[in-house]
Amino acid sequence: MQYTAAMPVDVWADVVANYTLSSDYNILVLGAPEIAAAAEPGQFVMVKAGTGHDPLLRRPFSVFEVLRNEGGAPTAISILNKRIGPTTTLIYTAAHGQRMAVLGPLGRPFSPVDPPAEAWMVAGGVGLAPFATLAASLGARGVRSTLFYGARRGQELFCLNLFRDLDVDLVLTTEDGSAGEHGRVVAPLERRLAARPADAPVMVYACGPEGMLAATASVATRHGRPSQVSVERVMGCGLGGCYSCVVPMRGDDGRYHHVRSCLTGPVLPGDQIRWD
Amino acid sequence: MDLSVQIGSLTLKNPLIAASGCFGYGVEYADMVDLASLGGVAVKGLFLNEREGHPAPRIVETPAGMLNAIGLQGIGVRRFIDEKLPELRARQATVIVNICGTTLDEYVEVARILSDAEGIAALELNISCPNIKEGGIQFGCSLTGTFDVVSAVRRVTKLPIIPKLTPNVTDVASFARASEDAGADAVSLVNTFLAMVIDIESRRPRISNVVGGLSGPAIRPIAVRMVYECRQTVKIPIVGMGGIADARDALEFMIAGATAVQVGTANFVDPLIWPKLLDGMRQYLERHQIARLADLVGTVDTTARDKEWISS
Numbered sequence: 001m002q003y004t005a006a007m008p009v010d011v012w013a014d015v016v017a018n019y020t021l022s023s024d025y026n027i028l029v030l031g032a033p034e035i036a037a038a039a040e041p042g043q044f045v046m047v048k049a050g051t052g053h054d055p056l057l058r059r060p061f062s063v064f065e066v067l068r069n070e071g072g073a074p075t076a077i078s079i080l081n082k083r084i085g086p087t088t089t090l091i092y093t094a095a096h097g098q099r100m101a102v103l104g105p106l107g108r109p110f111s112p113v114d115p116p117a118e119a120w121m122v123a124g125g126v127g128l129a130p131f132a133t134l135a136a137s138l139g140a141r142g143v144r145s146t147l148f149y150g151a152r153r154g155q156e157l158f159c160l161n162l163f164r165d166l167d168v169d170l171v172l173t174t175e176d177g178s179a180g181e182h183g184r185v186v187a188p189l190e191r192r193l194a195a196r197p198a199d200a201p202v203m204v205y206a207c208g209p210e211g212m213l214a215a216t217a218s219v220a221t222r223h224g225r226p227s228q229v230s231v232e233r234v235m236g237c238g239l240g241g242c243y244s245c246v247v248p249m250r251g252d253d254g255r256y257h258h259v260r261s262c263l264t265g266p267v268l269p270g271d272q273i274r275w276d
Numbered sequence: 277m278d279l280s281v282q283i284g285s286l287t288l289k290n291p292l293i294a295a296s297g298c299f300g301y302g303v304e305y306a307d308m309v310d311l312a313s314l315g316g317v318a319v320k321g322l323f324l325n326e327r328e329g330h331p332a333p334r335i336v337e338t339p340a341g342m343l344n345a346i347g348l349q350g351i352g353v354r355r356f357i358d359e360k361l362p363e364l365r366a367r368q369a370t371v372i373v374n375i376c377g378t379t380l381d382e383y384v385e386v387a388r389i390l391s392d393a394e395g396i397a398a399l400e401l402n403i404s405c406p407n408i409k410e411g412g413i414q415f416g417c418s419l420t421g422t423f424d425v426v427s428a429v430r431r432v433t434k435l436p437i438i439p440k441l442t443p444n445v446t447d448v449a450s451f452a453r454a455s456e457d458a459g460a461d462a463v464s465l466v467n468t469f470l471a472m473v474i475d476i477e478s479r480r481p482r483i484s485n486v487v488g489g490l491s492g493p494a495i496r497p498i499a500v501r502m503v504y505e506c507r508q509t510v511k512i513p514i515v516g517m518g519g520i521a522d523a524r525d526a527l528e529f530m531i532a533g534a535t536a537v538q539v540g541t542a543n544f545v546d547p548l549i550w551p552k553l554l555d556g557m558r559q560y561l562e563r564h565q566i567a568r569l570a571d572l573v574g575t576v577d578t579t580a581r582d583k584e585w586i587s588s
Contacts, residue, residue, distance in 0.1 A: 007307050010548055048545065053340040053493045053521065057544060103547070234333045236342065237544040240304035242297075243320070243346045244335040258328050258349055263304070276331060 006038040006105070008239070013102040015094045016067075016076050021158050025126070026092050029067060029078045035104045036074035039063045041112070041134035042230055042267045045077065045104030046238040049090035059087045060235045060262075062129035062207070063105060065162075077102075080158075082126040106238045107266045110134050110205055110228055112141060117201035119145040121168075122189055122216045124208025128158065130230050134205060135166045146171060148189050150212070154179025186215040193223040203228065206270065217270030227270030233261045248274040277561055278568040279554070281315070281535050283513050284436040284461030286398055288315035288370060288536055291569065292526070292553055295517055295540030296321055296374035296400060296440070297346065301360040302367075308547055311369035313554075315536060318372040319356070319364075321402045324382050324389075326352040336473050336482035341492030341519070342541060343471050345485030348376055348405055353386045357393045365395040374400040374440070377425075380415075384428050391433040399435050401426065401460075404442030404467035405489075416442045416467075419454045426458035436461040438515060443495075444470050448502045449509035456510045464515035464538065465506065466499045492541040493519040500532045507533025507574050521545070523556020533574040 013030035020026045035045060046058035061079040069075050083092040094100070110130070113119055119138045121131045131147060138145045145166075150173040151157045157172055157179055164170065171188050172180025181188055189204075196202060206216040207230040220227035236242035239262065246258035247265065250272040261268070279290040294302065296318035302311055311317055329349025336343050351359070356373070364371050373390050377383035383401065390396050403416030403425060415421035416439075426439055439455040441448055443466035452463045468489025473482040481487070499518025506514050516534025520526050521542040529537045542549055557569065566572060 010546070055337060056340055056492055056541070057337050057342060101546070234335055236335050236344075237547065239300075239308070239547055241300045241547075242335065242344070242544055243300070243329065243349050244332070244344065246329070246332055246334065246349070248331075 008104050008106050009034050010101060010103040011035065012099045015096055015098045015100065017096065018094050022155060024083045024092075025156065025158060026081050026083075027064065027078050028081055028091055028094055029076050030100060030102055031076045032102050033073070033075050035063075035102060036066045036077045039066060039077060039105040039133070040109035041137045042110035042130045043105040043107050044238070044266060045079070045102050046106065046235070047079065047087075047091065048101040049087045049094070055086045055090070057236060058101070058103065058238065060106075060238055062230070063133060064129045065132050080126055080129040103238060107262055108264065110230075110267050112137050113143055113201070113203045115142050115144070117143065117203055119143050120148065120189065120192070120202055120204050121145060122148045122185060122204060122206040122208070122212070124150050124185055124212040125152070125156070127206075127208030127212070127230070127232075130207050131205070132159070132162055135163055135168050139166050139168075145169070146192075148173070148185050150174070150185030150208070152176065184212070184215075186212065186219055189216065190219045193219060193225060198224065204270070206230070210275065213270070214275035217273060217275070221271045228267050229270040229273065230266045231261050231268060231273070232266070235262055238262045248276065250274070277558060278570070279557065281570050281573075283398065283438070283515065283536060286436045286461075290315045290554060290557075291530065291534075291536040292550060293318055293372065293515065293536055293538045294543060295538035296372075296402070298540030298543050301356065301364070302369055302371070303360055303363045305547060306363060306367050309550055311364065311367040314369065314550060316370040316372045316397065317364065318374050318400055318538060319360070320350055321348050321374040321376045321405065322350050322353045322356050322386060323348065323376045323378070324353055324386055326350065326355070331484045333483050334485075335488075338471070338473060338490065338492070339494060341490055341494035343473050343483060343488040343490050344468070345483050345488035347485065353389050357389070361393060361395060370397045371395060372398045372400050372438070374402050376402045376405065380425055380428050383425050384432050387429045387437075388432045391435055396435060398461070399429070399433060399437050400464060401429060401437060401439040404440050413442060416451070417445055419450060422451050422454045423458045426455050426460050430459035438462045438464050440467055441465040442467045443498065443502055443518075449505045452506040452510045452514070456512050460512060462513040462515055462535070463506065463510065464517065466495070466502055466518045469495055469498070491519065493521050493525075495519045496525060500528055503529055503534050504532040504576065523553050523560065526553055527557060527560055527572065530569070530572050531574070531576045533576070535570070535573050
């Protein structure tokens with residue numbers, strides 16, 4: 001069950017750049033060539049924002065982008081951050097030249113599909129994070145992909161050109177109706193699923209708030225489509241040591257068991273998760 | 277320079293043990309950490325059967341610490357022997373198995389099964405998990421309960437047994453003595469401090485079990501004090517733990533009276549902490565010209581403080 005990939009490394013990464021997107025969101029670029037070279041779409045890193053005991057623990061972040069130099073060699077990763085607590089505030093305010101301990105890449109990545117299957121990515125808020133690398137990977141395989149992207153308001157729909165440049169079709173929603181369709185992102189997803197011929201394959205990928213993941217997985221299953229969902233849990237270590245990040249997942253015996261989202265996930269089959 | 281320490285009949289190559297509940301079954305770390313370089317690996321607590329544990333959220337960060345209520349999720353003793361022990365042996369880890377029970381008979385049964393397995397160095401008796409009602413805490417909070425469970429396990433195993441004590445009692449040293457009287461080879465302390473964190477916006481507890489165990493640097497001075505008190509009370513070795521985050525912290529526990537130490541929460545923050553801890557201890561010994569680390573144990577000098585106190 002456990003995905004085996006390159007061994008994670010722990011590096012002191014320089015803060016290469018910090019792009020402020022809004023009063024809550026930023027993109028932090030961390031110089032970590034070893035991690036950039038090994039990371040697969042959907043994998044994450046554990047970041048220690050400060051150096052002392054407070055805040056104490058690392059926090060998990062999806063790898064948002066893999067940055068390369070002119071020769072094409074991976075040099076850095078970026079993370080998409082939303083300021084909600086002490087660690088995310090340190091990451092929001094991080095300055096060029098600071099260093100952070102970054103452990104990764106960790107976890108089981110998305111499994112990309114191949115044509116003629118289409119990839120439908122469903123992102124809510126900061127759940128956009130794993131889809132930039134997935135979209136690039138799918139594009140390289142010639143897979144046609146669509147991003148269903150929902151946010152609270154139009155100003156919080158970020159990096160749209162990044163996805164347009166990757167030839168990703170965009171379906172946008174906002175909760176206040178200030179951009180795209182008014183409402184939740186699952187509504188247009190469901191309409192498209194209903195309209196798609198049964199013999200035209202599609203894989204649904206999702207990352208975002210738990211309620212959105214549950215709704216997306218349920219809608220996909222109802223329309224007979226597989227889904228891969230990237231779950232978010234409070235995580236202590238990222239390596240399987242602490243057992244804090246568990247998700248109830250249906251096992252071979254038909255019963256639900258707690259699996260560690262850091263090892264078995266964070267990407268899990270949507271139809272096998274019990275959403276409490 | 278000799279870093280080895282002695283826990284009953286067991287010699288550890290150095291005093292550093294990965295703390296139970298903080299290092300999975302050890303195999304999770306085998307590719308990143310040379311398990312053979314550790315004094316010991318205390319694996320996650322095992323009951324006779326599998327357990328699912330509590331729902332998430334199971335942890336929340338606190339000032340210089342964390343609160344957890346995992347609920348002793350585990351694969352059960354037989355699956356551990358079949359699925360995890362072979363790799364731990366292949367990696368030449370010194371395996372300390374943390375055992376749990378809802379009844380005295382279950383402790384005995386788990387201990388008996390592990391005693392028949394090859395490649396286990398010691399048993400740590402978990403009589404102190406604060407997070408489940410039947411996780412041994414009913415033994416660990418009663419002196420007769422502690423005596424009874426240690427005695428019962430003593431009768432069925434020749435392996436060194438190390439009861440892990442809870443700090444959630446008035447006088448932890450009396451529990452160390454009850455363990456010693458019952459035939460324990462050592463005691464380990466402290467398990468976590470029962471604690472609570474509330475989200476004031478939702479007015480809900482931050483973890484699903486409502487309350488949980490506090491660990492990390494925040495608890496270290498209390499744990500050091502408890503190790504010191506136990507050192508005054510019992511002759512058996514003490515395995516000290518509680519918030520160790522660097523070599524200085526580990527040395528502090530040893531000076532207070534711990535023969536070996538366990539590191540838990542800090543391993544979450546830095547999974548590559550082990551060689552750093554060993555380097556720091558070696559540097560200290562060099563600086564103080566101490567040839568054997570074991571000679572440091574319990575050497576805290578309280579006399580000067582007493583004199584100052586009297587003369588002031």
